[in-house]
Structure formats: structure tokens, C-alpha cells
């Protein structure tokens with residue numbers, strides 16, 4: 001049962017969540033399913049997908065392997081969903097990722113790998129779902145998980161370039177496909193304590209991550225899932241072409257306010273002494 005939304009909110013919707021075998025994708029798939037949607041999760045590995053399916057009490061999550069980088073697999077996967085359900089209401093492009101290394105250490109193959117997964121994989125899924133289901137049925141929603149801060153993360157230049165491309169892809173398609181009533185948005189995630197996040201990156205970076213967020217904590221996967229459910233519901237019908245940051249304020253400022261070395265003894269932000277203007281000091285009006 002959802003902690004936020006009413007039962008049956010998404011009854012009858014057919015939703016795809018890529019990368020639904022783990023982390024944000026799994027929690028999102030289960031939230032949509034708890035609201036009555038039929039959810040199909042895909043990824044490269046069968047086992048985690050089946051685990052997600054087994055976690056849905058109503059049995060309305062189905063698992064299917066698909067590597068989103070492979071055109072023939074994407075076509076076969078989307079054809080299969082349309083053959084079984086007759087329509088697709090929501091695509092969540094959640095599958096993605098990168099490795100963290102200094103830019104000078106990224107080989108051409110490494111750069112291509114990350115671009116291919118995040119940009120081309122997202123494009124292949126988006127295009128297949130739109131042309132095979134959403135354009136013919138005249139409607140649907142597509143959400144792509146991307147990344148903040150938008151000025152980029154050192155150590156992840158390939159992924160930052162890729163996610164900026166996806167943000168822009170959603171914006172352009174929101175204009176082009178408005179005539180088919182397809183709404184597309186990006187959800188730019190900050191840092192969420194998924195298993196991959198907590199184990200993949202160097203420990204000092206993970207340990208220090210929450211301190212770089214104004215809200216002083218990592219995101220919880222449900223906080224992505226609830227936004228997806230909101231946008232999938234009628235509450236999301238007028239939102240398209242947006243990049244929505246879910247990052248505890250991190251896109252706007254990397255750290256706490258006030259910073260440790262710029263506060264008074266009680267930890268309050270420093271402020272200049274107030275200067276009282278005397279009326280004879282007020283500057284004359286221009287002109």
C-alpha cells in the first residue's frame with residue numbers, strides 16, 4: 001500500500017520501468033504496482049528482475065530481460081508489451097549509470113560505453129515506446145532519470161554530458177510530441193542511498209556525500225517513486241518538458257548554509273551590521 005497516494009490511483013495503466021531490478025527502479029516499480037498499475041520491469045539480468053516481481057503482493061509486476069542499448073532487444077521487448085497489454089501509458093527511463101574516474105583516464109571505449117547506455121539506450125526505449133504505442137494511441141508519459149548538479153560532477157564527465165543530453169532530449173520531444181499528447185520530463189536525481197550508490201563509489205566520497213547536500217542527507221528511493229506516481233496520475237497531466245530536481249537542494253549549493261568556517265559561535269549565518277540610512281543620505285531620484 002502506498003504511504004502517500006490513494007489505492008487504485010493508477011488502475012488500468014501499463015507502465016515500463018527500465019532498470020527495475022534494483023535501487024530506484026525497483027522501488028518505483030513497486031510504488032506504481034501498489035497503486036494498481038500493471039508494471040513491466042526490464043534490465044540485463046533476470047534474477048533481480050524476478051526478485052522485484054516477487055515483491056509485488058498483487059502479482060502485477062512482470063520481469064523481462066532487455067539490454068536497452070541493443071535495438072533488436074528493445075524492439076522485441078516493446079513489441080511484447082504491446083502484444084500483451086495493447087498499450088503503454090508510462091515509460092520510466094531509469095536504467096543508466098557510469099563509473100567515476102578522472103577525465104584523463106577515460107578511454108574512447110569507456111566514454112562510448114557511458115554515452116551508449118545513458119543517451120542511446122534512453123533514446124531507443126523512448127523512440128520504440130512512442131512509435132509502437134504512444135503515438136498510435138495518442139497519449140502517454142515518459143520520464144527519464146538524470147542527474148544533478150546541472151553544472152556537472154568532476155569525475156563523471158561522460159555521464160554529465162550524457163544526462164545533459166537526456167534532459168534536452170525530453171524537452172525537445174515534449175514539443176514535438178505534444179501533438180500526440182505525449183508528456184515527457186526528466187527527473188534529475190541528486191544522491192540516493194541505493195545499494196549501488198553505497199557500494200560502487202570510493203568510501204570517502206560516499207561517507208562525505210550527505211554533508212554536501214543542503215538538507216544534510218541522502219535521498220530515499222521512495223522520494224523518486226512518489227514523484228513518478230504523482231506525474232503518472234492526472235496531477236501530472238499539464239507537466240511536460242520540465243527537468244525536475246530531486247536533490248535536497250544540492251543543485252543550488254554544494255554544502256550546508258552556513259558553511260562551518262563562515263558562521264558565528266552559535267552556528268548562525270554571518271550578517272553585515274545593519275546600516276540605518278538618514279533621510280539626508282537618501283540618494284536623489286534619477287532624472
Ligand SMILES: CCCCCCCCC/C=C/C(=O)SCCNC(=O)CCNC(=O)[C@H](O)C(C)(C)COP(=O)(O)OP(=O)(O)OC[C@H]1O[C@@H](n2cnc3c(N)ncnc32)[C@H](O)[C@@H]1OP(=O)(O)O
Pocket residue numbers: 096097098099100101105106107109110111113114117147153190191196197200201205208209212
Ligand atoms: C562530493 C560528492 C560527490 C559524489 C559523487 C557521486 C554522485 C553519484 C551520482 C550518481 C549516482 C549513480 O548513478 S548510482 C547508480 C549507478 N549505477 C550504475 O552505474 C549501474 C550501471 N553501470 C554499469 O553497468 C557500468 O558501470 C557501466 C561501465 C556504465 C557499463 O557496464 P558494461 O558492463 O557495459 O561495461 P564494462 O565492460 O564494465 O566497461 C566498458 C568499458 O568502460 C570502461 N570502464 C568501465 N569501468 C571503468 C572504471 N572503473 N574505470 C575506468 N574505465 C572503466 C572501460 O573502458 C571498459 O572497457 P574495458 O577496459 O575493455 O573493460
Ligand SMILES: NC(=O)C1=CN([C@@H]2O[C@H](COP(=O)(O)OP(=O)(O)OC[C@H]3O[C@@H](n4cnc5c(N)ncnc54)[C@H](OP(=O)(O)O)[C@@H]3O)[C@@H](O)[C@H]2O)C=CC1
Pocket residue numbers: 018019020021022023024025042043044045046048066067068069094095096097098117121145146147148189190191192193194195196197
Ligand atoms: N543513486 C543515486 O544517487 C543516483 C542515481 N541516478 C541514476 O538513477 C538510476 C538508478 O540508479 P540506482 O538505482 O542508484 O542504481 P542501480 O545500479 O541499482 O540501477 C541501475 C539499473 O539499470 C540497469 N541497467 C544497467 N545497464 C542496463 C542496460 N544496458 N539495459 C538495461 N538495464 C540496464 C541495472 O540492471 P542490470 O545490471 O541487470 O542491467 C540496474 O537495475 C541510474 O540511471 C542512475 O545513474 C542518478 C543520480 C543519483
